[in-house]
Amino acid sequence: STLSYDQIRAIYEDSSGLIWIGTYGGGIDKVDRRKKLFYHYQNDPQNTNSLNQNIVWSILEDPDNILWIGTNGGGLNKFDRDKNRWWHFLNNPSDSHSLSHNIVRVITRDKKGQYWLGTHGGGVNLFDPRKETFLRIQNDPEDSGSLSHNQIRTIFEDRSGTIWIGTYGGGLNRLIPDPEKGKVPKFQRYVYDPADPTSLSNNIVRVVYEDRRGTIWLGTEGGGLNRFDPLTEKFYSYKNDPGDQNSISSNHIFSILEDRTGNLWLSTWGGGLNKFDRENNRFIHYTRDNGLPSDAIYGILEDKQGNLWLSSNAGLTKFDPIDLTIRNYDVDDGLQSDEFNGGSFFRSIAGEMFFGGIYGFNTFYPDQIEDNTYIPPVIFTGIKKLNQPIALNHPLTDQSEITFTHKDYVFSIEFAALDYTTPMKNKYAYKMEGLDENWVTTDAKRRFATYTTLPPGEYIFRVKGSNNDGLWNEQGTALKIIILPQVWQTWWFRAIIFLVIIFIVYLLYKRHMKNIKMKTELQTARKTQMSIMPGESPQLSGFDIAGICIPANEVGGDFFDYFWMDDQKQNLGIAVGDVSGKAMKAAMIAVLTDGMLCSLTQDAISTDQIMSKLNRPLYTKLEKNMFTALLLASLETKTRTFRFTNAGINEPLLKSAGKVNPLASSGPRHPLGAQSEIKYKENLIQLKPGDTLVIYSDGVVETRNSRKESYEEKKLIYLISQIDTTRLTAEMIKDAIVRDVDRFRGNAPRYDDMTVIVVNVKESQST
Numbered sequence: 001s002t003l004s005y006d007q008i009r010a011i012y013e014d015s016s017g018l019i020w021i022g023t024y025g026g027g028i029d030k031v032d033r034r035k036k037l038f039y040h041y042q043n044d045p046q047n048t049n050s051l052n053q054n055i056v057w058s059i060l061e062d063p064d065n066i067l068w069i070g071t072n073g074g075g076l077n078k079f080d081r082d083k084n085r086w087w088h089f090l091n092n093p094s095d096s097h098s099l100s101h102n103i104v105r106v107i108t109r110d111k112k113g114q115y116w117l118g119t120h121g122g123g124v125n126l127f128d129p130r131k132e133t134f135l136r137i138q139n140d141p142e143d144s145g146s147l148s149h150n151q152i153r154t155i156f157e158d159r160s161g162t163i164w165i166g167t168y169g170g171g172l173n174r175l176i177p178d179p180e181k182g183k184v185p186k187f188q189r190y191v192y193d194p195a196d197p198t199s200l201s202n203n204i205v206r207v208v209y210e211d212r213r214g215t216i217w218l219g220t221e222g223g224g225l226n227r228f229d230p231l232t233e234k235f236y237s238y239k240n241d242p243g244d245q246n247s248i249s250s251n252h253i254f255s256i257l258e259d260r261t262g263n264l265w266l267s268t269w270g271g272g273l274n275k276f277d278r279e280n281n282r283f284i285h286y287t288r289d290n291g292l293p294s295d296a297i298y299g300i301l302e303d304k305q306g307n308l309w310l311s312s313n314a315g316l317t318k319f320d321p322i323d324l325t326i327r328n329y330d331v332d333d334g335l336q337s338d339e340f341n342g343g344s345f346f347r348s349i350a351g352e353m354f355f356g357g358i359y360g361f362n363t364f365y366p367d368q369i370e371d372n373t374y375i376p377p378v379i380f381t382g383i384k385k386l387n388q389p390i391a392l393n394h395p396l397t398d399q400s401e402i403t404f405t406h407k408d409y410v411f412s413i414e415f416a417a418l419d420y421t422t423p424m425k426n427k428y429a430y431k432m433e434g435l436d437e438n439w440v441t442t443d444a445k446r447r448f449a450t451y452t453t454l455p456p457g458e459y460i461f462r463v464k465g466s467n468n469d470g471l472w473n474e475q476g477t478a479l480k481i482i483i484l485p486q487v488w489q490t491w492w493f494r495a496i497i498f499l500v501i502i503f504i505v506y507l508l509y510k511r512h513m514k515n516i517k518m519k520t521e522l523q524t525a526r527k528t529q530m531s532i533m534p535g536e537s538p539q540l541s542g543f544d545i546a547g548i549c550i551p552a553n554e555v556g557g558d559f560f561d562y563f564w565m566d567d568q569k570q571n572l573g574i575a576v577g578d579v580s581g582k583a584m585k586a587a588m589i590a591v592l593t594d595g596m597l598c599s600l601t602q603d604a605i606s607t608d609q610i611m612s613k614l615n616r617p618l619y620t621k622l623e624k625n626m627f628t629a630l631l632l633a634s635l636e637t638k639t640r641t642f643r644f645t646n647a648g649i650n651e652p653l654l655k656s657a658g659k660v661n662p663l664a665s666s667g668p669r670h671p672l673g674a675q676s677e678i679k680y681k682e683n684l685i686q687l688k689p690g691d692t693l694v695i696y697s698d699g700v701v702e703t704r705n706s707r708k709e710s711y712e713e714k715k716l717i718y719l720i721s722q723i724d725t726t727r728l729t730a731e732m733i734k735d736a737i738v739r740d741v742d743r744f745r746g747n748a749p750r751y752d753d754m755t756v757i758v759v760n761v762k763e764s765q766s767t
Contacts, residue, residue, distance in 0.1 A: 004029050016374040016419050016467075032421055037368045038334035041079075042360030051077055052088045054336075056356030058118075059346040060107040062129075067354075068115070069361065070104030076117065076127070089132070091122070097133040100125050105343060108155040110163065118152025124165060137184055139170070145186040148173050153343065156208035158216065166205025172218065190235070192223070201226055201237040202251075206342065209256035211264060219253025225266060225276075238283075240271070246282035249274055254342045257300040257308070259321065265308065267297035273310060273319070291326035292317060299345030301353050303366035311340035311355045318366070327371070327470070332422045336360045371469035376419035376426070378465040378476045381447075384412040401480035406456065414448040417465030417473065425468035432481070433460040456485030532594045534562045537730070538572060540637055542689075545574075546730035547757035548738065550699075550750070557586030558697050558753035561594055565601045565634055573601050574633040576649055576755055578697045580626055580671070593618065593628050593672070607632045607645040608682040611672070615647075615680075618673035627673040631695060640687040640761060645680045647672050650701060653717060654685070655692040655725055660717045663693075691761040692725040692733065699754035703741050706748045711741055730758040 005026025012020045019031035044050040053074025060068040069077040075090035076099055092098035101122025108116040115127035123138030124147060140146035149170025156164045163175035171191035193199035202223025209217045216228040224239035225248055241247040250271025257265045264276040272287035272295040287295050293314035301309045310317040315330040315338045330338050336359040344356030354363050380396045382389060385408045392399065404411055417426045429439040430449050434457065440449070449461070464476030487493055537546050549558050557579035565571040575597055579586040596617065600610045611632055618628060629648030636643070644652070644663070648671035651662035667681025687693070696716070703711040719740050725733055734756050741754065 014420070016372075016376070016421065018420055030420065034370070034372060034421075036329070036333050036370070037364055038329070039363045040334060040336050040360060041363070042336060043074075049084070049086050051079075051086065051360055053077075054359050055341070056344050056361045057103070057105045057120075057341055058107045058344055059354040059356050059361060060109060060115075061346065061348045061352075061354070062109060068107050069356070070107050070117065071102075073102050075099050075102040076104050076107075089134075096136070099134050100136045100138065106152055106155045108157065110157045111161060116155045116163065118155050118165065120151050120168075123147050123150040124152060124155065135184075144189070145176075146184070147187055148189045148191070153205060154207050156210070158210045159214065164208040164216070166208055166218065168204050168221075171200050171203040172205050172208070190233075198234040198236070200235050201239070206253060207255050209258075211258045212262065217256050217264070219256055219266065221252050221269075224248055224251040225253055225256075238276075248276075248283045249285045249287070254297065255299050255345070257302060259302050259308070260306055263321065265300050265321075267300050267310065269296050271295060273297050273300075273308075275321070286319070286324075290324070291328075292319075293328045293330075298340050298342040299355065301345055301347045303353070304351050305366070307366065309353060309355075309366065311345055311357075313339050316340070316355060316362075318369070329369075332425060332468075334362070336362050372419070372421055372467045372471060374419055374421075374467055375471060375473050376417040376465060376467050378415060378417050378428075378463055378473050380413060380463075380477065380479055381416050382412075382414035384414070384448075386410050387412070399479070401482060403482040403484060404454075405484045406486045409453045410450065412448045412450040413461055413463075413479065415463045415465070415477075416447055417467065419467040422468035427466040427470065427472075428463060429465075430461065430463040433462060435459060454481075454483050456483045458482050532561060532591055533559060538562045540572060540635075542637065542640070542762050543635070544730040544760040544762060545758070546734045547755070548734055549753065549755045550738070551753045552699070552750045557590060558699060558755040559590040559594055560755050560757055561598070563598055563601055570637055572635045572637065574631075574635060574695065574757060574759075576631045576695050576697060576757060578629040578649065578699075578753070578755070580628070585626070589622065589626060589628060592621070593630065597630075597632070606682050607634055607643055608667070608680040611645045611647055611680040612678060615672045615678050616676065619676045622673040627671040629671040629698075633695070635759070641684060642687050642693065643682050643684050645682050647678075647680060648674075650696055650698055650713070652696075653694040653720060655694075655720050656688060656690070658721075660721045662713070687761045689761055689763045690726050692720070693759040693761075694720060694733075694737070695757040695759075696737075697753065697755040699750075699752035700737070700741055700756060702752055703745050703754070704748055704751065705744055705746050711744050715740075715744070725760065726763070730760045733760070734758045 005023035007024035008021060009024050010022035014020065017034060019033065021029040021031065023029065041051055043052060043054045051069065053071035055072035056069055057072055058070035062068065065081065067079040067081065069079065071077060075088060078087040089099050091100060091102050101119035103120035104117055105120050106118030110116065115129060117125040117127055119125065123136060126135040126137060137147055139148060139150050149167035151168035152165060153168050154166040158164065165173040167173065171189060173187040173189055176186040176188060190200050192201060192203045202220035204221035205218055206221050207219040211217065216230065218226040218228060220226060224237050227236045238248050240249060240251050250268035252269035253266055254269060255267045259265060264278060266274040266276060268274060272285055272292055275284040277284065286292060294312040296313045297310050299311040303309060306321065308319040308321060310319055315328055316335055318327040329335060336357045340355055340357040346354040352363055352365050354361055383396065383402060384390065387410065415428065417428065419426060424444045426444050427441065428447060429441045431439045432451060435454065459481040460478055461481050462476055462478045464473055466472040533549060547560050549560055551558065558577065560576045563573045565573040577590060577593055579589045596614055600613055631644060631646045631649035633642060633644035646665040646669060648669055651664060653660055654663050663685065665683045668678050670678055701711050701713045701716060719737065723733060723736055737756050
């Protein structure tokens with residue numbers, strides 16, 4: 001508390017009123033002329049004229065302004081503040097009139113001016129300050145009228161002059177009045193009886209108190225609050241009920257006070273402060289949740305303004321019972337420590353307050369404890385990106401905004417309230433507008449805010465701070481934070497994407513409409529194509545014929561047809577065609593070819609002549625890469641003669657006498673339209689009863705499975721050879737071929753059209 005060095009080089013007073021002294025060799029000293037007037041008395045090991053023990057259990061000021069202090073091992077201390085002189089009264093084992101024990105827990109002065117001292121193990125001492133002698137009052141195990149226990153926690157004189165003594169384990173003692181002079185007084189004992197619910201609720205009595213109505217209240221350690229009825233000598237207890245929020249908050253009562261308005265206040269260990277509403281028989285609790293520094297409250301005193309001063313194991317508290325405001329003080333404000341002691345509190349007639357703890361005791365006048373009224377400015381002191389400080393072109397205090405890119409996904413903002421009275425007690429609150437809904441509070445140990453992966457946009461970071469006494473700078477300061485987006489998060493990028501999406505939707509729409517149009521055309525073409533194919537198999541005497549065309553797409557290039565080649569209907573024409581290509585164009589060529597073919601067959605000429613005549617117009621009309629493979633056959637029903645000309649179709653298969661052989665053809669095999677002049681030749685075979693003829697397109701043998709294997713002609717030959725064609729209809733044989741090809745194909749797609757015609761020659765010709 002003195003200057004660090006005597007050579008002074010500079011003195012400066014800052015805006016808050018603090019004095020700063022620069023020394024030549026001792027550094028900088030800070031002088032706070034507004035320091036709170038908590039006077040502190042403690043033991044000085046180098047000075048016998050001081051408090052002789054720092055742990056203080058009890059304090060009393062007598063009418064002569066002399067302080068009496070009970071200590072933990074230092075006996076009784078007497079302090080004349082006017083003369084700054086101390087006296088110490090200790091136990092002398094060889095003197096029975098000395099203090100009985102050096103731990104003095106209680107000091108009380110009765111109306112007669114007698115001093116009652118309660119010790120921790122030595123019973124009660126009746127002290128004569130003029131003679132400086134002690135009369136010992138102790139427990140006598142052989143005397144039921146003696147003091148019940150030698151560990152004392154409270155001594156109280158009620159308005160009738162009755163002395164009540166609470167013990168630590170022996171219950172309550174009432175002094176029987178008017179003992180003989182020089183004789184040890186007698187007591188009536190009140191103890192806990194488990195069988196009697198109207199007995200004292202616990203044998204540890206911490207406090208006895210009488211309210212203005214004359215009711216005696218007792219606070220116990222573990223038994224809650226007791227109300228004593230002197231007429232019936234019965235006790236009524238109030239205990240904590242975890243299921244009842246209106247019950248007392250703790251069963252450990254350390255002090256009781258009735259304030260000027262008649263409210264009864266209780267300090268508890270573990271339950272904070274309680275106000276007892278005696279009219280409604282309920283307790284109102286004030287705890288750490290309401291702002292108290294601790295829920296272990298030791299003592300309660302009321303000042304002249306009606307404020308309650310509470311001692312605890314976390315400092316001293318000023319509590320306003322009207323507006324319920326709380327102001328907490330700690331060792332930084334001049335307190336002996338943050339830990340005070342139960343029972344160690346006293347208020348003088350003048351209003352001075354005394355609180356004792358583990359490092360001496362404090363005295364103060366409440367109206368002289370003034371808070372710091374300086375409102376500190378709040379500033380930003382640093383910016384970090386990825387936990388590394390960043391260099392700015394201008395001081396941070398001159399900047400109104402900071403810009404971060406998407407790469408700065410972690411950044412921190414540091415701040416400070418410029419009040420140096422007790423900087424570690426300054427408080428802060430901050431929020432990022434646009435992100436945080438509520439203020440985030442913090443203290444001087446964490447003067448920064450960290451944010452991670454903020455979405456792109458503009459934010460306002462606000463911070464406000466308080467001084468050491470909780471006076472806030474509500475305006476605070478603010479900093480605009482800009483988070484730049486990645487390219488894909490910019491408005492122009494989103495606009496481009498929007499336009500691209502619109503364009504894609506437009507293209508998809510056009511494609512969809514085109515597909516609809518194409519599908520309509522294909523459906524029309526398919527109907528046209530299907531119209532040229534026979535709706536049913538021809539019914540010929542001596543023959544059973546069945547055919548099918550399965551296109552790979554909605555419209556294919558394969559086709560087949562039956563037609564009469566003479567007016568007598570003796571020669572049935574059979575055509576199987578395969579136009580190169582697929583879909584619409586192939587289908588239209590198939591229709592064209594079939595129409596021209598039907599026209600030429602009316603001339604009753606041979607199949608080779610018809611094919612040669614058909615080739616010329618197709619060569620001129622078709623594109624160079626377009627041509628038509630065609631097999632044209634004439635079946636003479638009476639003679640069973642089968643005449644055919646093959647222009648590029650797979651060789652038909654004939655099963656006769658159980659053997660299957662391809663029907664080879666002579667002459668050119670070029671498809672129609674491949675060359676301008678082609679002279680085809682007709683081939684002839686004689687069919688016999690029981691023969692089966694299979695005409696098919698390349699879509700049958702070129703069918704592929706998922707392993708890219710082709711069906712091939714040999715599989716078809718083997719299938720036909722295994723079928724008993726003499727017992728099956730042409731329809732059944734045709735279906736068996738289609739099923740076998742599809743079984744081989746499996747889940748693989750159909751790449752080519754497939755046409756199959758089966759001609760069965762019956763065993764006997766019917767008429």
